[in-house]
Amino acid sequence: MYNFINSGHKFPVTHRDKFFWKPTVKGVIHNSILDLIGNTPLVKLNKIPKANNLECEIYAKCEFLNPGGSIKDRTALALLKDAEQGGNVTDKTIFVEPTSGNTGIGVAFEAALMDNKSIIITGEKSSNEKVSTMRLLGAEVIQTNKSTIEIAHKIHDKDLQNVVILNQFENDANPRVHYETTGEEILNAMGEINMVVMGTGTGGTLSGVGHKIKERYPNCHIIVAEPDGSIIFNVHGKKHPYLVEGIGGSKAPIVLDKSVANGYEVVTDEESFLMARELCQKEGLLCGGSSGAAMAAAIKAAKRLKLGLGKRIVVILTDGIRNYMTKFVCNQWMEAHLFLDPPEHTMSWWKDPITKITPGHEYPKVDSKMTCLQAIKEMGKGNIAVVVNEKGSFVGAVSKDSFRNYATNPTKLPYEDSENFDFNESVTNYLVKDCHILAKNGKKRNAECRLAIQDIGHNRLCCYWNQCF
Numbered sequence: 001m002y003n004f005i006n007s008g009h010k011f012p013v014t015h016r017d018k019f020f021w022k023p024t025v026k027g028v029i030h031n032s033i034l035d036l037i038g039n040t041p042l043v044k045l046n047k048i049p050k051a052n053n054l055e056c057e058i059y060a061k062c063e064f065l066n067p068g069g070s071i072k073d074r075t076a077l078a079l080l081k082d083a084e085q086g087g088n089v090t091d092k093t094i095f096v097e098p099t100s101g102n103t104g105i106g107v108a109f110e111a112a113l114m115d116n117k118s119i120i121i122t123g124e125k126s127s128n129e130k131v132s133t134m135r136l137l138g139a140e141v142i143q144t145n146k147s148t149i150e151i152a153h154k155i156h157d158k159d160l161q162n163v164v165i166l167n168q169f170e171n172d173a174n175p176r177v178h179y180e181t182t183g184e185e186i187l188n189a190m191g192e193i194n195m196v197v198m199g200t201g202t203g204g205t206l207s208g209v210g211h212k213i214k215e216r217y218p219n220c221h222i223i224v225a226e227p228d229g230s231i232i233f234n235v236h237g238k239k240h241p242y243l244v245e246g247i248g249g250s251k252a253p254i255v256l257d258k259s260v261a262n263g264y265e266v267v268t269d270e271e272s273f274l275m276a277r278e279l280c281q282k283e284g285l286l287c288g289g290s291s292g293a294a295m296a297a298a299i300k301a302a303k304r305l306k307l308g309l310g311k312r313i314v315v316i317l318t319d320g321i322r323n324y325m326t327k328f329v330c331n332q333w334m335e336a337h338l339f340l341d342p343p344e345h346t347m348s349w350w351k352d353p354i355t356k357i358t359p360g361h362e363y364p365k366v367d368s369k370m371t372c373l374q375a376i377k378e379m380g381k382g383n384i385a386v387v388v389n390e391k392g393s394f395v396g397a398v399s400k401d402s403f404r405n406y407a408t409n410p411t412k413l414p415y416e417d418s419e420n421f422d423f424n425e426s427v428t429n430y431l432v433k434d435c436h437i438l439a440k441n442g443k444k445r446n447a448e449c450r451l452a453i454q455d456i457g458h459n460r461l462c463c464y465w466n467q468c469f
Contacts, residue, residue: 034113037073038181040065042189042314047282052299056194056311060279060295061186064287064320068109069102069133071182071318075204076106078177079166080114088164094119094414096155097166098148100201100246101130102319107166108139119155119414121148125245128433129323144411145429151413158415168202169253178208186314187216194307195221197298198316199247199290200232203256205316210260221305224264225290225297227272232256233264243269243327243337246318247290265297265304270339272296273328280321289328291317368395372403372430373423387427396431406430 030036045058063071079097083089095118097107104120111118118139122131126143134141144151149169156163168174182205186196196213200206210222226233229240230248239250244267252258269289276292279285298315307313321329334340344350366375366385375398379385387395407421 032113033067034077034110036067037077038066039185042186043283043285045283048278048295048299051282052303054299054302054307055309056302056307056313058298058302058313058315059190060283060285060287061182061314061316062285062287063182063316063318064285064291068106069320069322070105070288071205071316072099072102072106073109074106074177074181075168075174075202076103076110076166078173079168079171080107080110082171082173083164083166089114089116090162091115092162093117094159094163095166096121096152096163097168098122098152099168101126101134101323102246103168103202104134104139104141105130105137108134108137112138121151121155123148127245127323127327129325130245133323140414142411142413155414158413168204168255170255172255174202174204174255175207175211175257178205179212180208182316183209183212187213190312190314192217192312193220193314194311195223195298195301195305195313196316197223197225197294197301197313199225199227199244199294199297199318200256201247201249202253203258205318207255207257207260209316211257214260221262221301222260223297223301224261225293226264226266227293228266228268233258233261234266237266244272244289244293245323246288247293263301265300267293267296267300269337273334273339275299276321276328277334279317285317286321287317288319288321288324291315291319292328294318366398366427368426368428370427371424372398372427375427376400376403376423387431395428398427398430399432402432403430 040062042059042061045060049056049058066073068076080089080095083093083095093116095107095111095116097104097118098121099107101122104122108118108120118137119142120134120139121142121144122134124143124145131141131143142151152165152167156165186193186209193213196209198205198209206222206224213220213222224233225247226237227242227244227248228237229242230250231237231239232249232252242248272289272293274292275296276287276289279287279292279295285291294315294317298313301307302311302313327333328339331340331343335342364378364380364382364385365388366378368387368389370378375385375387379400383401384397384399386397389395403421403423410418410421412418
């Protein structure tokens with residue numbers, strides 16, 4: 001094989017039997033990028049089943065290969081077409097959608113191609129990458145810790161003539177598109193299957209795909225990946241925050257038909273993110289955290305149901321890593337959340353107990369029950385403060401810069417004046433994002449000390465404390 005950079009040398013050809021690339025036989029011209037939504041490939045997994053001692057076949061439905069990067073491209077296109085067919089769309093129409101992020105990207109992406117405006121309301125949990133992508137596509141993005149659905153209706157009520165709420169949580173176009181396309185594609189490609197596994201957020205994918213599969217193969221197991229902390233299926237579980245985005249919750253949306261599921265597997269954040277990274281590293285499938293949750297659930301369910309040789313499983317991988325480059329894709333983020341052990345280094349201070357390290361600067365502590373105004377007073381002439389709870393444990397960090405940013409870039413709903421920043425609100429509502437917490441012993445939960453590190457502008461905050469747990 002010739003080296004075209006230096007034609008005088010040849011590349012060594014080794015392991016030819018392990019490498020085979022089948023080029024596309026025929027090129028196709030499309031009239032629009034929207035033509036590429038759907039018909040995503042199914043890819044057989046080769047390493048992960050073997051690594052988990054499974055003899056069954058596992059296939060990944062690669063929804064992250066949709067042009068907008070997720071399965072929600074299908075949903076968004078179906079919602080927009082439904083609005084068009086209902087005669088609700090003009091050149092002045094503004095599409096409004098409450099979303100955890102991926103549907104917002106799909107709506108912004110498709111609205112931009114239609115030359116329509118879009119307003120996306122999303123929670124504070126949505127990754128910066130998702131928010132930046134939506135803004136790049138021309139959407140007005142409102143991030144809030146309030147009810148996204150209530151804000152959407154508030155915007156709609158101000159302009160009934162032009163604002164259209166697509167409403168993925170209630171619109172039956174959501175499950176219908178998965179019944180007609182996603183489920184049909186799986187059946188056409190696979191034939192008989194024994195189990196399909198997916199996460200569920202709005203419930204559209206589960207309801208649509210589940211009903212389509214059950215019509216053809218009523219004995220096929222439909223399994224839900226339920227994040228630890230979600231209580232949609234795990235109704236007797238403990239509700240608590242979790243980091244995986246886009247799936248789970250506390251209340252079943254209207255379009256979710258829970259009866260189609262045969263069962264669920266509870267998957268932790270750690271299991272989800274480690275499996276997502278494994279899918280990237282071992283199978284070359286660059287998918288997101290909820291995809292890792294679905295794959296982890298599939299492995300658990302396959303073992304529980306004892307699906308052996310000849311059985312076939314399909315796992316839906318809903319979105320890609322683009323949305324999470326500063327989250328689970330980043331080693332430091334994984335270490336900060338105790339999902340990976342920190343690396344080994346040879347610096348003399350690296351393995352010293354944190355209590356022996358003297359920080360270069362001491363930062364004031366503020367109680368988590370304080371108001372923003374009280375925190376600012378505690379900072380004095382400084383810019384940064386550490387927020388601790390009643391036990392003295394670390395909660396987060398705040399800075400005058402972040403308060404200034406919140407005050408000068410307030411939430412502004414269309415047709416309304418900007419909200420004034422309330423300095424009497426709890427300081428915990430305005431913690432600086434992405435505060436890394438590193439444990440001495442990594443993911444081993446018996447760590448005696450922790451170290452918090454936060455980049456705030458050009459300042460690096462290093463605050464140290466002892467915490468036994």
